Amino acid sequence: xxxxxxxxxxxxxxxxxxxxxxxxxxxxxxxxxxxxxxxxxxxxxxxxxxxxxxxxxxxxxxxxxxxxxxxxxxxxxxxxxxxxxxxxxxxxxxxxxxxxxxxxxxxxxxxxxxxxxxxxxxxxxxxxxxxxxxxxxxxxxxxxxxxxxxxxxxxxxxxxxxxxxxxxxxxxxx
Amino acid sequence: xxxxxxxxxxxxxxxxxxxxxxxxxxxxxxxxxxxxxxxxxxxxxxxxxxxxxxxxxxxxxxxxxxxxxxxxxxxxxxxxxxxxxxxxxxxxxxxxxxxxxxxxxxxxxxxxxxxxxxxxxxxxxxxxxxxxxxxxxxxxxxxxxxxxxxxxxxxxxxxxxxxxxxxxxxxxxx
Amino acid sequence: xxxxxxxxxxxxxxxxxxxxxxxxxxxxxxxxxxxxxxxxxxxxxxxxxxxxxxxxxxxxxxxxxxxxxxxxxxxxxxxxxxxxxxxxxxxxxxxxxxxxxxxxxxxxxxxxxxxxxxxxxxxxxxxxxxxxxxxxxxxxxxxxxxxxxxxxxxxxxxxxxxxxxxxxxxxxxx
Amino acid sequence: xxxxxxxxxxxxxxxxxxxxxxxxxxxxxxxxxxxxxxxxxxxxxxxxxxxxxxxxxxxxxxxxxxxxxxxxxxxxxxxxxxxxxxxxxxxxxxxxxxxxxxxxxxxxxxxxxxxxxxxxxxxxxxxxxxxxxxxxxxxxxxxxxxxxxxxxxxxxxxxxxxxxxxxxxxxxxx
Numbered sequence: 053x054x055x056x057x058x059x060x061x062x063x064x065x066x067x068x069x070x071x072x073x074x075x076x077x078x079x080x081x082x083x084x085x086x087x088x089x090x091x092x093x094x095x096x097x098x099x100x101x102x103x104x105x106x107x108x109x110x111x112x113x114x115x116x117x118x119x120x121x122x123x124x125x126x127x128x129x130x131x132x133x134x135x136x137x138x139x140x141x142x143x144x145x146x147x148x149x150x151x152x153x154x155x156x157x158x159x160x161x162x163x164x165x166x167x168x169x170x171x172x173x174x175x176x177x178x179x180x181x182x183x184x185x186x187x188x189x190x191x192x193x194x195x196x197x198x199x200x201x202x203x204x205x206x207x208x209x210x211x212x213x214x215x216x217x218x219x220x221x222x223x224x225x226x
Numbered sequence: 227x228x229x230x231x232x233x234x235x236x237x238x239x240x241x242x243x244x245x246x247x248x249x250x251x252x253x254x255x256x257x258x259x260x261x262x263x264x265x266x267x268x269x270x271x272x273x274x275x276x277x278x279x280x281x282x283x284x285x286x287x288x289x290x291x292x293x294x295x296x297x298x299x300x301x302x303x304x305x306x307x308x309x310x311x312x313x314x315x316x317x318x319x320x321x322x323x324x325x326x327x328x329x330x331x332x333x334x335x336x337x338x339x340x341x342x343x344x345x346x347x348x349x350x351x352x353x354x355x356x357x358x359x360x361x362x363x364x365x366x367x368x369x370x371x372x373x374x375x376x377x378x379x380x381x382x383x384x385x386x387x388x389x390x391x392x393x394x395x396x397x398x399x400x
Numbered sequence: 401x402x403x404x405x406x407x408x409x410x411x412x413x414x415x416x417x418x419x420x421x422x423x424x425x426x427x428x429x430x431x432x433x434x435x436x437x438x439x440x441x442x443x444x445x446x447x448x449x450x451x452x453x454x455x456x457x458x459x460x461x462x463x464x465x466x467x468x469x470x471x472x473x474x475x476x477x478x479x480x481x482x483x484x485x486x487x488x489x490x491x492x493x494x495x496x497x498x499x500x501x502x503x504x505x506x507x508x509x510x511x512x513x514x515x516x517x518x519x520x521x522x523x524x525x526x527x528x529x530x531x532x533x534x535x536x537x538x539x540x541x542x543x544x545x546x547x548x549x550x551x552x553x554x555x556x557x558x559x560x561x562x563x564x565x566x567x568x569x570x571x572x573x574x
Numbered sequence: 575x576x577x578x579x580x581x582x583x584x585x586x587x588x589x590x591x592x593x594x595x596x597x598x599x600x601x602x603x604x605x606x607x608x609x610x611x612x613x614x615x616x617x618x619x620x621x622x623x624x625x626x627x628x629x630x631x632x633x634x635x636x637x638x639x640x641x642x643x644x645x646x647x648x649x650x651x652x653x654x655x656x657x658x659x660x661x662x663x664x665x666x667x668x669x670x671x672x673x674x675x676x677x678x679x680x681x682x683x684x685x686x687x688x689x690x691x692x693x694x695x696x697x698x699x700x701x702x703x704x705x706x707x708x709x710x711x712x713x714x715x716x717x718x719x720x721x722x723x724x725x726x727x728x729x730x731x732x733x734x735x736x737x738x739x740x741x742x743x744x745x746x747x748x
Contacts, residue, residue: 088305088312093267099712106712126308131262134300138262190621190628193715194722201723273538280538364447364454367541368548375549436653436660441615474656479610482648486610 055179056161058117060146062129064136070115070144072173078113079199080173084148084159086120087127087135089167095186096168097141102189103196104143111200116145119159119167124150172196175203229353230335232291234320236303238310244289244318246347252287253373254347258322258333260294261301261309263341269360270342271315276363277370278317285374290319293333293341298324346370349377403527404509406465408494410477412484418463418492420521426461427547428521432496432507434468435475435483437515443534444516445489450537451544452491459548464493467507467515472498520544523551577701578683580639582668584651586658592637592666594695600635601721602695606670606681608642609649609657611689617708618690619663624711625718626665633722638667641681641689646672694718697725 057071072080083100085092097116104114120127129147136145148156162171165184172181172195181195231245246254257274259266271290278288294301303321310319322330336345339358346355346369355369405419420428431448433440445464452462468475477495484493496504510519513532520529520543529543579594594602605622607614619638626636642649651669658667670678684693687706694703694717703717 088308090313102710102712106710106716123308123312126305128305131300131302131305134297135262138297139264188624188628189711190624190715193712193717194628194719195715197716197719198723200716201720201727205723205727276536276538280536280542362450362454363537364450364541367538367543368454368545369541371542371545372549374542375546375553379549379553436656438661471656471660474653476653479648479650479653482645483610486645487612 056158058115058146059149059157059161060117061149062147064133064145064147065142066144068144070146072177075113075173076177077175077203078111079107079175079196079203080113080115080171081196082115082117082171082173084117084119084164084167084169084171086122086167087118087132088123091185092168093139096170097139099170099187099189099192100143101141103192106193107196107200111203112196114143116141116143117148117158118145119148119156119164121154121156121159121167124154172199174199175206230332232289232320233323233331233335234291235323236321238303238307238319238321239316240318242318244320246351249287249347250351251349251377252285253281253349253370253377254287254289254345255370256289256291256345256347258291258293258338258341258343258345260296260341261292261306262297265359266342267313270344271313273344273361273363273366274317275315277366280367281370281374285377286370288317290315290317291322291332292319293322293330293338295328295330295333295341298328346373348373349380404506406463406494407497407505407509408465409497410495412477412481412493412495413490414492416492418494420525423461423521424525425523425551426459427455427523427544427551428461428463428519429544430463430465430519430521432465432467432512432515432517432519434470434515435466435480436471439533440516441487444518445487447518447535447537447540448491449489451540454541455544455548459551460544462491464489464491465496465506466493467496467504467512469502469504469507469515472502520547522547523554578680580637580668581671581679581683582639583671584669586651586655586667586669587664588666590666592668594699597635597695598699599697599725600633601629601697601718601725602635602637602693603718604637604639604693604695606639606641606686606689606691606693608644608689609640609654610645613707614690615661618692619661621692621709621711621714622665623663625714628715629718629722633725634718636665638663638665639670639680640667641670641678641686643676643678643681643689646676694721696721697728 057073060070063070081100081103083096085096100114100116103112118127118132132145132147148158151157151160168185170183170187171179174180180199231247234244237244255274255277257270259270274288274290277286292301292306306319306321322332325331325334342359344357344361345353348354354373405421408418411418429448429451431444433444448462448464451460466475466480480493480495496506499505499508516533518531518535519527522528528547580592585592603622603625605618607618622636622638625634640649640654654667654669670680673679673682690707692705692709693701696702702721
């Protein structure tokens, strides 16, 4: 895995300990948002919800990451919890761990430039797409399916070859 | 005035002390909302913003009232202030004063059933319409203009008659 | 009446002979469109349909005028009839009479610049508003209600005065 | 090829003779519509246009088929040509050949139940999906990309095997 891991202080909508590494084998759609960001509420989060209902859970994992970089007092975990309830967001959402300045740790590690950001990871755990702002659903659907197809092809290939020796606990290398 | 007055613990976007009574002479559009209510964010508040930009301020006063009846810890004045900033809401917004139970005082006094609620008051200070939920813009535009026209007609009539003796400090009676 | 009259070669959705003059006493909303104009299909005609369902028929008359100024062979009355059926447009629609050039007669007489155009006439038959393109529903609802209020005020005034001698077959003068 | 071929009396937006067979090797998205069908104008055709701009032309061919089964006099090729111009539809559109009754020949051969219908063919020329009515863009994007991935996998496999002997002039069999 050539990219950072999630650094989360608290999870909602899950009792599991979630990591990108632990989801290897699935395509991951990571929606990075702030609850008071209008573009996140209008576009980013509804799109993440559609991904969750369109693709089977065992193939595509949808995660939210609440990366607050402004108005920190206004977007506390208490407010976030009510927000998730009211907007009926039921996929796992992590609170990005506070950093030294305004930018939380995961956001800084991935060098994200704002919210909403949508990150796509392939079944081998590699970061494959990074979108900021509003997206074409048609193009996004195609991107996710392409990553799924690659994963299926890899599995078939691996089965044929007997082993995927290039994959280790950190993920899979090219 | 045959209806209750606003009971507000804190105002945003204004330095004035605002009351329904004090706005007599104007049509008042009062948008009652909660910052984490999806219908308020999608429909109610954008409609209130359109009213504010469509009608002249000296004729139609647009007010917001933050009437929190659930998730009180999540929708504090600190969170509301950031919300108003992020959603670029610049008309005056009052925080409905906490009541004994979950329902805040103004909401209880007006017997409102939920959010978003839009209340319209005529130029004589009478409550003339009370809408819950999503609205037709065309019909609402007509309602506001009708109240404005009545106000103008009353003024003309009053000028002709010399005085509007039925109006006192409390407002005007039918 | 200081503006031109409709020049129509054929009416749909009515068996009456319709004229602006004949509708004096009502506010008239005249939607000028072409059946193959995307802006008319997306915005203009749906708005005219909303006017028809929002305001009472005895107060606001909604009319369509099919003013074809391009692709004349493609937008014949036969095609228009099927179009009105498919789009469920049930207010009266007239076919603007062919002119010498590409521009039909009513369109030329009113000096319209394109479609969709929405013309509003007050209860005294005067042309009061002329909109080209997409419109704010809130503002339009207010415009129509203002014209209705003026009409009501005129009636009240006229009743008080005993007669509306200033109205003749051509409409009503101030 | 286990499905019927297009039966077209006239093509617009192309000077080539187009057939499903001739497009083997590409994924084909065939949008079946009527120019006066509101659902086609609102959803079906805009979606076909998005497919055309989202996927590369050398991989995904977008075709329109004007399958008129009602109001035949109203939706003639002359009217269709103006419609395509006004709605800026620039992918190839064929006129489904008139049948003995109201249903045109291709529509009948494919046993389509209405418009808009979207048919997807894989790179081997097989009919793989048949949608009637409004569609999820996210799901459709995924479907198209999946067909593209299969095609790519087949090519790789075929290259490895030396030949795709199961493909003949009629297309490719499983």
